[in-house]
Structure formats: C-alpha cells, structure tokens
Amino acid sequence: MIKFGPSGNSESFYAQGYSHTEQAAKFVRDMGLDCFEYSFGRGVNMGEAKAISIGEAFREQGIEISVHAPYYINFANTEEENAQKSYNYVLESGKALQLMGGKRCVFHSATQGKLSREEAVRLTEERLKVLRDYIYMNNLQELNFCPETMGKIAQIGTMEEIVQFCKIDRIYLPAIDFGHLNARGQGILRTKNDYKQLLEYMVEELGYERVKHFHVHFSKIQYSAKGEVRHLTFEDTIYGPEFYPLAEALHELKLEPYIVSESAGTQAEDAKAMKEIYEQMR
Numbered sequence: 001m002i003k004f005g006p007s008g009n010s011e012s013f014y015a016q017g018y019s020h021t022e023q024a025a026k027f028v029r030d031m032g033l034d035c036f037e038y039s040f041g042r043g044v045n046m047g048e049a050k051a052i053s054i055g056e057a058f059r060e061q062g063i064e065i066s067v068h069a070p071y072y073i074n075f076a077n078t079e080e081e082n083a084q085k086s087y088n089y090v091l092e093s094g095k096a097l098q099l100m101g102g103k104r105c106v107f108h109s110a111t112q113g114k115l116s117r118e119e120a121v122r123l124t125e126e127r128l129k130v131l132r133d134y135i136y137m138n139n140l141q142e143l144n145f146c147p148e149t150m151g152k153i154a155q156i157g158t159m160e161e162i163v164q165f166c167k168i169d170r171i172y173l174p175a176i177d178f179g180h181l182n183a184r185g186q187g188i189l190r191t192k193n194d195y196k197q198l199l200e201y202m203v204e205e206l207g208y209e210r211v212k213h214f215h216v217h218f219s220k221i222q223y224s225a226k227g228e229v230r231h232l233t234f235e236d237t238i239y240g241p242e243f244y245p246l247a248e249a250l251h252e253l254k255l256e257p258y259i260v261s262e263s264a265g266t267q268a269e270d271a272k273a274m275k276e277i278y279e280q281m282r
Helices: 011-015 021-030 048-061 080-100 117-137 159-166 178-184 192-206 244-253 267-281
Strands: 003-006 035-039 064-068 104-107 144-147 175-177 215-218 221-224 227-231 258-261
Touching (some): 003 267, 011 267, 021 035, 021 048, 035 258, 048 064, 048 080, 064 080, 080 104, 080 117, 104 215, 117 144, 117 159, 175 178, 178 215, 178 221, 178 227, 192 244, 244 267, 258 267
Parallel strands (some): 003 035
Antiparallel strands (some): 221 227
C-alpha cells in the first residue's frame, strides 16, 4: 500500500507540547499516517545512541522512517575536495539511517554552476558511480539512495536526469518531487495524464518492479521564471500542483510509493489530506 507521512515536524506537533523526534512517532501514528522523513538538512550532527533511540521509537509505533541528506551536496562541483565532502554527507546520512532502521536516503544531486548542462550532468553521473562504490565499501548497499528531482532551473534534477542516474545501480531509487517538477516546468502538472506521462516514462526506463515503491515528495510550491521560490500549504489556490490527479494516475498504474508531504508548517495535516483523498478515490 501507499504510505503517507510528513517531512519533519509540523507546527501542530510543537503546539501540542511535543519537542523530541522520538515523540514524532506516536504523533504521526495518532494522525493515522504511515511514515516520517527526518532531515539532516544542515548536517549530520547525531550520535549513534540518538539514532538508535529514534529508530526504536518509530519501530514501536510501526512507522517507517527515511532521511534527507544535507542540502548542500553538489556532485557537479569541479573541486575534488568539495566532491569528497558530498560523498561524506551521503555516507554519514546512510549510516545514521541504518542505525534508525530505515531504508531510504534522499539527496540532492548537483547544481549546474558555471558548467554547461551536459558537462554538469556528465560529472554528476561519474561522481554517482564513485558514490556507488563507497556505498558498497561501507556495507550500505541494502539501503536505497534516492536522487531527487529539483525545482530550480539551475539545479541538476529533471525527471530524465534522475532516471539516468538511477540506471547506474539498483541502490539508486528515484525521489520524484512533483512540486519541484511543476515549479521548474512553470505549472505543467494539471491533469491525470500530465502525471501519467511522467510515471509511464519512469516505468518504461527503469521497470515496474524497480519503481513500484518509488519515493515521492509532494507540496504546492510558488515559482518564478527561475523555478522554485518557496513551499506553500494545501490552502494555496494559485500555484499547485493538486494531489487528486496524481492519486488517480498512481491508482491506474498500480504504483505504491512512499509519499512525503513537504508543506510549509502543515506537512502532517497535508499528508493526512493526501491519504484521505487516495482512500476515497479508491
């Protein structure tokens, strides 16, 4: 079945007096949700004991946990020293995830910078092959590492680029952020068929079994000519995208992803709304 949950803690989590990540497990379960994404956005600053404690809390509640690696990863950086930092960010995230008992580590691949698009994509792909080797060397190959589609035009992360990267090895699983794709495409996701075209492309290129349980980020996102500006909530009526057409497409194609809400402050509530939409539609 499709799993729904928030990225991080929503405003309501803190409003109810909670403060620790371990408490998020029961909060998410009480909301009727199924999963939770922990963000290492500013760096992996977590000891082994804390990671194990978080993992035990989520396991007790039956909530699946994933992580997001630090935001400043850039495998298209021309400096090898900076590339090594990016390898370490992913590996450190993977090791913490393993201690938590999760299986999915989402990461941003690269920014184009001063390189041509082709040069940046080629360099990123070569670096992801090196990352693959490091992952196996560190015995992390039972995890899924999920390169994410990105919302700014200057970022590496179109649907085609992410699919290309996932062909490197089975450890790579697509993280498709539909808000990002809608933002970089200036509002391209409106109908069920808009979503189906993307999903069918991914299935055709990577195979149904490989992507049946792919990773999803979903939120409404404000955008400009350069792509993503900021995350919004489901209350927004201007920018989109809307979830119902995606729910229809997923149901028709029999895909069962892990769907994480990245709404701004209402991520748990909007994850619940998505779950209710999907269940009603079924």
